[in-house]
Amino acid sequence: MIKLLYITNGIDGSGGLERVLSIKASYLAEYYNYDVTILCLNGLKEPFYSFSSKIKFVSIDVSGNPLAYFLNYKRGIRNIIKTVEPDIISVCDDGLKGFLLPQILKSKTPIIYERHASVSLNFNTAKKGFFQKLKNKFAYFIMRWAATKFDKFVVLTNGNLNEWNAGNLEVIPNPLSFYPKELPQKTKLPKTVVAVGSHSYNKGYDLLLQSWEKVNKEFPDWKLVIYGKKDAECKYEDLSNQLGISSSVTFNDPIPNIEEAYANAAMLVLPSRSEGFGMVLIEAMAYGMPCVSYDCPHGPGDIITNGEDGYLIENGNIDEFANRIIDLIQDPDNIAQMGINARINVERYLPERIVAQWDKLFKELI
Structure with a gap:
């Protein structure tokens, strides 16, 4: 049985990342017999989407000033890894901290990064000032460097390949949430x-x-x-x-x-x-x-x-x-x-x- 550890911020959100994680993790647990653990930050809240009952959930507390936050994040994840002993780690976190996990963990366990957003997300912002643009470009520079440190960096589309200068890229799109065998009958076109x-x-x-x-x-x-x-x-x-x-x-x-x-x-x-x-x-x-x-x-x-x-x-x-x-x-x-x-x-x-x-x-x- 393969032990898989997902690292994410939380499972209570209503976004696409949470939706996709619920589908993939549940399918792997139910149909491929994976031993799946999902690590969240700052408590286990009620999930917005349904997850398989076979999945285990753990949480670490991270708070305080940036230095305290980072140290708690590093210590907490390392402790979970010692307990779970995963065969593989998959990072589902579009924030900058997720990119730094290979350096933080220095683990022999293979680490995958799942990128759920286009880089354009970092530049498409209502804040258009000089310092905001400089901050975004610096973050992108760090992310492009850090992306090369993962065993595999998985993007969702062929277009995303052009955003990353790395030799470890792989394209795997998101799975469908549902596919009804029969569609509801509509007597007339809904307006x-x-x-x-x-x-x-x-x-x-x-x-x-x-x-x-x-x-x-x-x-x-x-x-x-x-x-x-x-x-x-x-x-x-x-x-x-x-x-x-x-x-x-x-x-x-x-x-x-x-x-x-x-x-x-x-x-x-x-x-x-x-x-x-x-x-x-x-x-x-x-x-x-x-x-x-x-x-x-x-x-x-x-x-x-x-x-x-x-x-x-x-x-x-x-x-x-x-x-x-x-x-x-x-x-x-x-x-x-x-x-x-x-x-x-x-x-x-x-x-x-x-x-x-x-x-x-x-x-x-x-």
């Missing part, structure tokens, strides 16, 4: 467009709402429904009021059973400025929906076949984004055909195909 993701600058909801203003003028009876963790300032809700579209836009908190939202929508939109992958794209496609997405770095370009199962839009082109939504609304038959194509094309992300790649990689490294 609903869905978007899923947190209210961060990177997710591009300001761009989406400007596009929706144009769509709303043409089709005032259609609704835009957004699911995601809201920002404290509620700036996107304020923007929808300013644009005069608030009656056609609904903002919802994250829900673990997002399938219900997909089952009751006609299409999904992804207005992100950058993506690590675009988990919501493959989820929506599994439910037979076409997707309209910016061709941002990186993920959508690997997932969507433009004009076949969705549309890829020039990054940041608000008018073209709106026009493609309008094109689909005006052609229900095209929505149906693209949805059929999407269901077929997305089968390549089924868990049994993706997790098999992880199993192969782990065994090669051991």
Whole structure:
């Protein structure tokens, strides 16, 4: 039995990293008989997504000033490794500290880094000042150096390969969260467009709402429904009021059973400025929906076949984004055909195909 230790910040979040970890770790425990332990920071909170009952969870406390935090982090992880004695360690942490684990641990156990975000995430920020840019570039320099120290550095898309100057790269995409054998019967096309993701600058909801203003003028009876963790300032809700579209836009908190939202929508939109992958794209496609997405770095370009199962839009082109939504609304038959194509094309992300790649990689490294 292979002992696998995942190191992450936590499992209570509603993001793609937590969703993917729940799928992979559970599949390895249930179908490949892995002995899986997940290490979290600062307590074990209720997971947002479901994990296999076979998985063990441990936590270390890290707090205090930067030096105390680092020492607690180093000591805590080393102690867990001594107890668990893993055959392989996989790091799921997009923060800078996760990159430093090979230097911190100095362990003979193979260590993998799983990169769940594009480097563009470090540069796509609402803060555009000189010092912020300098800080981002310095962090990227450290990350590119540290990436070479892992036994394998796994990215999600072919586009991500160009972001890292390392000889240890491997591409393994995210697995599907679900793939319904039969889709719910719709007596008529739902007049609903869905978007899923947190209210961060990177997710591009300001761009989406400007596009929706144009769509709303043409089709005032259609609704835009957004699911995601809201920002404290509620700036996107304020923007929808300013644009005069608030009656056609609904903002919802994250829900673990997002399938219900997909089952009751006609299409999904992804207005992100950058993506690590675009988990919501493959989820929506599994439910037979076409997707309209910016061709941002990186993920959508690997997932969507433009004009076949969705549309890829020039990054940041608000008018073209709106026009493609309008094109689909005006052609229900095209929505149906693209949805059929999407269901077929997305089968390549089924868990049994993706997790098999992880199993192969782990065994090669051991």
